[in-house]
Amino acid sequence: MVTRIFLCNEQTEPEIRDFIREAIADIAEGEQYIVTWNCGNIQTLRVGDRAYFKRIGSANQGYFASGTVVPADREYQLKLRSARYRELSEAYDIDSQANNFRVWVAWDACVTFDEPLRTDYLRQLPHFQGMPLEPQTDAGVFREEYVRMLDREWEKQTQKAFRAGKGISLIDVYYRWGLEDIQQGFPQDALESFRQALKLNPNFIKAYLGLGDAHVSLREYAKAVGDYGKAISMKPDKARLAYFKRGEINFLLGQFQQALADFQASIAIDPNFADAHMSLANTYFKLKSYEQAIACYSRTMELNPNLDLAVFRRGRSHYILKEFPKALRDFSYAIELQPSNVDAYYYRGLTYAQPDIADETLAGDDLRKAIVLYQTQGKPDKAKKAKEILETLAIDSLPKAKPRSSYAIAAAAIDTTRDTSPEEIVAEVPLAMSTSTDDRDEESSDLIIMATEPISNEVAISDAAVAISDAAVAISNAEAAISDLTDVIEKIVEVEKIVEKIVEVEKIVEVEKIIEVEKIVEVEKFVEVERVVDRVVEKFIDRVVERVIEKPIPFSIEDPSTAEKLAMISVMAQYMRDGWMVRSVDKSQVGFDLECTKDDVCEAVVIKSFTSDRDSFAISAIEIENARSNKDFVLWVVSGSAESPELRCLRGRELFEQFDLDPLAFAAKVRQAAVQLEFAPVSLEMPQFEQ
Structure with a gap:
């Protein structure tokens, strides 16, 4: 496969900016953007050829998009329409003309038309010296030895444009998706994202690192080592992170010599890589090379104090x-x-x-x-x-009883039941108790001299008995001290636990106090809001009554719509006084007049009024359907005068029990056998409709 350069002049492609905006949106969703483009009389394009799109004409000449030649949809393939073009690839479109063919290209990266990878910038780079960058022909082949350098500069340009919000790359989109999947705990999805990125660019090193990280999350360590190894083989002189990650896996697997080599290779690339120095030190520690570990830990501290x-x-x-x-x-x-x-x-x-x-x-x-x-x-x-x-x-x-002399201790160890000569007494002094001449103090020197003089068995036995007695006392005192000290330690630990609990309780109490204060503040705010709402509602009702009703007006006025409006005002006022949120939906054709909510309770309210000359009211088909199926359906029937309206609340079942419904006109009429309705103001605290 080769890399081709397609040319774009804004004068011949006036919609190019719209194409770029659409492409950026599609690529951000993980989709390639398909375009058909003129390739002149070139008939050698193949599916899979890489493509760059270059702006020509005025200023800012340079590359603004990249992609791959792809097959056209079958119904648009030129080779299937005419035997003359049977030798062409599947990329050629039927919209082609003689000496002016068009092919399908899928964009996977682009920048805004005014922010291309400029040609004059590339000319200044040492590795592009002598490269003919001026366009020779549309869809011409880019020289192979410069393709890798162009790809590298294009990747830098797209990343720079992306950070500025002026471009995007599908490879980066897949790569970022993979990183997000790993962070959110979906390593299997991350593998797919990284593989998609590698399909677009098999040399994308960061995707191999991402594959390795995903395999580590899945505990597939052998595969992770292979992924990091591929990244290293592509750019050994710049693979400090790949060496480091592979070293971490080798360390985890107990392969410390391999880990040692990887960390050293990483440091060779970047001598200031603190994490690599730290891991190298840990490896030396595991190998029990403590002096080298100390040196590496010290270097780590120099880089990260x-x-x-x-x-x-x-x-x-x-x-x-x-x-x-x-x-x-x-x-x-x-x-x-x-x-x-x-x-x-x-x-x-x-x-x-x-x-x-x-x-x-x-x-x-x-x-x-x-x-x-x-x-x-x-x-x-x-x-x-x-x-x-x-x-x-x-x-x-514990403080130990200080012996009176080295000799006393020696004598105490002698068996008093046997007859021992003075010479044997001196010979049985333990070597551990002897000291060099330089370390002796005055008292111990004199005692040693005295011990060499001949003494009688009676004196030795007497001294031994005294020593034994002193030792017994010392042991008894030590046991008592041990017992007392153990009790003290246990009490100290117990006190520390109690103190910790007290501190925790104090913290909890303090938090509860803060929460309580916040609750009180919130309640005060809520009460204040309720007062304001009550005042507004009262003023609203008073103003309505003053403007509409100067004297008691019966609901049986000739205009039924006026009665309905007055009835709606009365019901709305009742709900608002009880703390409900009220919204009028009568114009939405939903089958009810008001939508009232309070806490988690919702009521679909229909309002009807009785007139003095009629014992029925009109009700629509959709309202009847709501009464049957909507558990939140509530019917309010209002009668009386505007000055003192009488309200009656009915649930869905009560409508069908207390009213006869004319199936033709859906007129609700009071049954003759029913008990006369006693209208009186009622509270809205009623049980919900049960289906």
Whole structure:
């Protein structure tokens, strides 16, 4: 397939701007825009040829649309109409003439006619130097070695025009749809969108990345690795994101050496890619290369100083290497960046508990904070582990009874039941209790000297007994202290829980108070609105009565329409006083006069009036049908004078029970056997019509 250039002069194509507007609208809906275009006497066009449309003539010469040559609908194919043109492709239209053929082209991208990819701009680019950009003939072939460069510049132009609202590309439409499908949790639909984009442009790298992301969402990791690999093979020197994404999948699959290579390749393309440095550090951490992990975490912090996770994991690396001061520094900084980093509290507590630091107070504080945060974040197993460590720490950190001397401890370990020589006593002093000369203090030195002098068995036994007694007392005191300390810790934890609950309750109470105040304000506003409505309705009724009725006028006046109007005013006033929203629909031919709504209740109201000289009223066929089928149908019958009208409310069934209906004229007439209607004002709080 080749790429062809179709020419467009606004003087010969005056409707071109309308075509472009229609094309932008169709492409935005995911559809190609079909045009038939003149190709002169060229008879070699094939279905699938790429096409660019170029503006010529006046200023702003350049490319404004792109697409693909497509087959014409069968009834419009020239080759099927005449044996003379049997060799032509299916793209040629029957509207062709001798030496002036027309073909079908489907646009998949376009910009406004005044914002083309200008020819004079392309001439300034180094890779277009020497390229003849002036049109030679309509539908001429564009030189193959320049097609990729033209495609790249055209993609930039369409994206720029799209951001400015002056163009669109079907490839971008499909790509954006795919991204939206992934974000909304529809990866299967995203796959279809990305594949549609690749059908239009098989070299669209971002679509391959999108396919990989969709396969990751579907947990089809092998396919995702393949998609990222295709993107890498197309542009290895610019595939930093593809390398990174493939590295993440290899890391997830436990293939750390492959992940290491991918992250290093990504960094080689973009040395300032912070996420790649972070992932490379994590990979070194998994491979237990902690020194290299520390270096990568440090580089990550240089690129993104606020990344608390990098600081925390660097601290863990220092912790494993027993570089506890550095670990403390990193854990503290991580907490400063993110106070809810519970793992940082946990590991800082462990670090404080190490023998090199041995600050049990700070260790306990951090572990208690970690327990609370783990519980808050729904991690009971980690909270339990932290609590166990805290309890162990509490036992180990109890004050121990200071021995009177190294010798006393040695003597206490001697079996008092056997006869032991002084020389054996000295030989049985444990090595763990001996110290070097440099570390001895004055007291311990003297005791050692004394221990070498000969002593009697009675003295040794006596001293051993005293030591045993002291040890027993110390053990008893320790057990009591342990018991007391355990109770204190449990009480502290219990108090912390109670405090947390109190704080939560206070927050809930405060929120409830705010909501209550807002409700009161809303109710006051609603009451004020109701008062205003009542005043307006009262003024309206008073004005109507003053203008229409100077003295009591019976409804039995000669003009029935006047009676109907007065009846409607009375019913409307009654509804409005009861807080209903009233809308007149008598001119809509829907079979009722008013539509009244209140909360979730709706009534279709028909209003009729009795005159003094008649005991019936006219009712239309559509009103009869509404009475039968509409559960919201309500009939109001009004009689009396305008000054004191009498209202009667009837539901659909009551109409058929209390009135005889003339099937020819649909006249409603009171049955003679029925009890005389007693008209009186009634409340609108009535049960709904039951079918």
